[in-house]
Amino acid sequence: MPSSAHPQKTSGQIPVDIHFSENPDPVKFLSHYLAHSEFLSKIKLVNDGIFPSEQLRYLTPQEIKVLLDQKNYARDWDTIKVTRDFTPEGIINNQFLGNAVIGRMTGVIHLDDLSHPCGIINSTLYNVQIAGGTLVKNVHCLSDVALLPGAAVSNCNVVSHGNDHHFGIGREMALAIESGGREIKIFPEINIDVARILCRKRADRAMLAEYSSLIDQYIKAARSVWSVIAENGLAANTSKVVNFFLGAGAVIDNACAVENAVVLSDENEKVQLRDGAIIKNTMIQWGTEITTGAVVERAVFTEHSGAERHAKVLDSLIGANTTIAEGEVGSSLVGSFVGFHHQALLIAAYWPEGKGNISYGANVGSNHTGKKNDQEIWPGEGVFFGLDCAVKMPANYTESPYSIITTSCVTLPQKVTFPFSLINQPSVAVPGVSPAYNEIYPAWVLSDNIYMIMRNESKYRRRNKAKRIYIKFDIFRPSVIQKMIRARNILAGVQERVVYTDKHIPGLGKNFMLEAQRLNAVQTYTFYIRHFCLDTLFQIITAAEQPEKNLHILLQNDYGNSYWAFVRTIFASEIPESTDGKCEIKQLAAIFIQMKQDIADAVFISKQKDDIRGRLIIDDYEDAHVSAENDEFVLSMREQAENARELLKNI
Numbered sequence: 001m002p003s004s005a006h007p008q009k010t011s012g013q014i015p016v017d018i019h020f021s022e023n024p025d026p027v028k029f030l031s032h033y034l035a036h037s038e039f040l041s042k043i044k045l046v047n048d049g050i051f052p053s054e055q056l057r058y059l060t061p062q063e064i065k066v067l068l069d070q071k072n073y074a075r076d077w078d079t080i081k082v083t084r085d086f087t088p089e090g091i092i093n094n095q096f097l098g099n100a101v102i103g104r105m106t107g108v109i110h111l112d113d114l115s116h117p118c119g120i121i122n123s124t125l126y127n128v129q130i131a132g133g134t135l136v137k138n139v140h141c142l143s144d145v146a147l148l149p150g151a152a153v154s155n156c157n158v159v160s161h162g163n164d165h166h167f168g169i170g171r172e173m174a175l176a177i178e179s180g181g182r183e184i185k186i187f188p189e190i191n192i193d194v195a196r197i198l199c200r201k202r203a204d205r206a207m208l209a210e211y212s213s214l215i216d217q218y219i220k221a222a223r224s225v226w227s228v229i230a231e232n233g234l235a236a237n238t239s240k241v242v243n244f245f246l247g248a249g250a251v252i253d254n255a256c257a258v259e260n261a262v263v264l265s266d267e268n269e270k271v272q273l274r275d276g277a278i279i280k281n282t283m284i285q286w287g288t289e290i291t292t293g294a295v296v297e298r299a300v301f302t303e304h305s306g307a308e309r310h311a312k313v314l315d316s317l318i319g320a321n322t323t324i325a326e327g328e329v330g331s332s333l334v335g336s337f338v339g340f341h342h343q344a345l346l347i348a349a350y351w352p353e354g355k356g357n358i359s360y361g362a363n364v365g366s367n368h369t370g371k372k373n374d375q376e377i378w379p380g381e382g383v384f385f386g387l388d389c390a391v392k393m394p395a396n397y398t399e400s401p402y403s404i405i406t407t408s409c410v411t412l413p414q415k416v417t418f419p420f421s422l423i424n425q426p427s428v429a430v431p432g433v434s435p436a437y438n439e440i441y442p443a444w445v446l447s448d449n450i451y452m453i454m455r456n457e458s459k460y461r462r463r464n465k466a467k468r469i470y471i472k473f474d475i476f477r478p479s480v481i482q483k484m485i486r487a488r489n490i491l492a493g494v495q496e497r498v499v500y501t502d503k504h505i506p507g508l509g510k511n512f513m514l515e516a517q518r519l520n521a522v523q524t525y526t527f528y529i530r531h532f533c534l535d536t537l538f539q540i541i542t543a544a545e546q547p548e549k550n551l552h553i554l555l556q557n558d559y560g561n562s563y564w565a566f567v568r569t570i571f572a573s574e575i576p577e578s579t580d581g582k583c584e585i586k587q588l589a590a591i592f593i594q595m596k597q598d599i600a601d602a603v604f605i606s607k608q609k610d611d612i613r614g615r616l617i618i619d620d621y622e623d624a625h626v627s628a629e630n631d632e633f634v635l636s637m638r639e640q641a642e643n644a645r646e647l648l649k650n651i
Helices: 026-036 038-048 061-069 192-200 205-222 444-448 450-463 478-492 515-543 551-556 562-574 585-617 632-648
Strands: 056-058 080-083 100-102 108-111 114-117 119-121 128-130 135-143 145-147 152-160 227-229 234-236 240-246 251-253 257-263 272-274 278-284 295-301 306-308 312-314 323-325 328-330 345-347 363-366 390-392 422-424 438-441 511-514
Touching: 026 038, 026 192, 026 205, 038 205, 038 227, 038 240, 108 152, 114 135, 128 135, 135 145, 145 152, 152 227, 295 306, 422 444, 438 515, 444 450, 444 515, 450 585, 450 632, 478 515, 478 562, 511 515, 515 551, 515 562, 515 585, 515 632, 585 632
Parallel strands: 080 100, 100 128, 119 135, 128 145, 135 152, 145 227, 152 234, 152 240, 227 240, 234 251, 240 257, 251 272, 257 278, 278 295, 295 312, 306 323, 312 328, 328 345, 345 363, 363 390, 438 511
Antiparallel strands: 056 080, 108 114, 422 438
8 A cells, every 4th residue: 555654565564664773783794794895805806916827927029029119118027927818919108117917908998988999008007917908098107006807097197006005994983073982993885874883882892892803804804005996997087096996887087186095886886986076085885976076085985975066074974875065074974865965064963864954054063162072963863954054062853853943043052852843043032031042843844844754755765776774764663653752742741831941841952832832743743643553554454465354453463564563552542542342444444544635635735835925926936836736746645645545445
């Protein structure tokens, strides 16, 4: 059954919420890559020599003559070894000033939309291993580099191996706290999950020590006196490429500099490092793109992430599907699907949940103390930081996912524990409340902006490119519902008054709340909690080949489904109708069908507000904008409601 909470079922199973509820083991994760890392395998291959010794021979006198005729020079021709099938064709106008191992140059390399015959042309080479079917052209200095089949180096100044024989592996990165305290040791395949655990479990000394010991083993295995361009990798039109591993199919083209970097790549997920990028002391994973003047230092980019348009990323780990543009990120752990497309600042953030947004001019992580840079911010899943806001540290929004901090808001150091909240500048002056306090509207995003929530969930599923990490697309899932229940119960249980602050309700942070907002939040939280319960129930029913229609039996079994196992524990309290011995599934189906329609209507109304406002301000608004009635996402939500009606009408 199409569903807003779980639109993509497989084999009748609701996706299991494992990404943050089941903590990965950093030690096991690192142990796996110690045994199975493709990067380490390539390093071993190059260290052992890309050609077996029995396949190599010295140049013949005739071959040396041909090479000389082709304007090549060697300090000592005996320092050059070639494969048994080697021919000197395609090796023209070079200086060989060190040891070289060279394969047969056959085939072509596609570069700059042209086909180039493989060969070594117009270059200066020191110690090199060059496989057959490669291209070295117009390189001022190629030193201590191994090229695997299909690799190419063209129009570069210096391409060499530097003094760091470990590519920066094992370097400590200070995440979340600039001055240290949550630092982690990095390795090429590290992901957001492992980094998250290492940052949080600072008291687990045994785990950290074991992890550190494995890092030492990884460093030892990664030690190399060679930089590497793997199969079909390309380094072109770049002044300086030093101390690097460039994975299969990866491209460095027109970058300013790449130094001390490991680039994991393959033919289906090619890394692109282009157009003025400066990359130093960085680990880069599959599908990443760093382009257009981005400056990246001491960072990790996990799969399908990136930086562009003069972004600065320093001492940070960037999660899958997140691209940093124009702004600056420092000392931060940034999760998946964070929108960061404008000049803004994110500093000292622990944000593994991601899915939020940093708007133009936002200053997220203001170190207000003026003392040591030892504060931190935990933004929380899906939090939207509005234009020109200033969010002071320390701050913790992890218990208030999918909240919005509005334009120009200045927030004080605080912890907020009410999901889907709006934090806005005060609408009224409240006697006895500090003028520095903002106004909070718990559950406002659900009651007044549900379009954003439903659309984001769909957007994340559609845009995901990551293959090596489990991303929780469902916004409504057990961990979030638990936060909603807690918030609802707190708000429902207070003594009624006109205005509330954190003195009356812990978790409001440095904000005040009016009674009308409390009542709206209780009602809204309850509606969406009930919807989640019924949605999960009917997914269980409709997924079965022979649907069970006895509610009592359904509540006695978890059906191997983590969502339903959770819902069973709250069903009676959230769906009190079910405690009536006469309650039948068809009654609950009727309630659920109406809820689906209510949500579709709320999505329409949320979008329609833009139309109403726009028509009052822009003369030809209707001619240039898609109306709410014709909005693609509004129509899809209405279709979901109708599908639910059709599917359940016979129950």
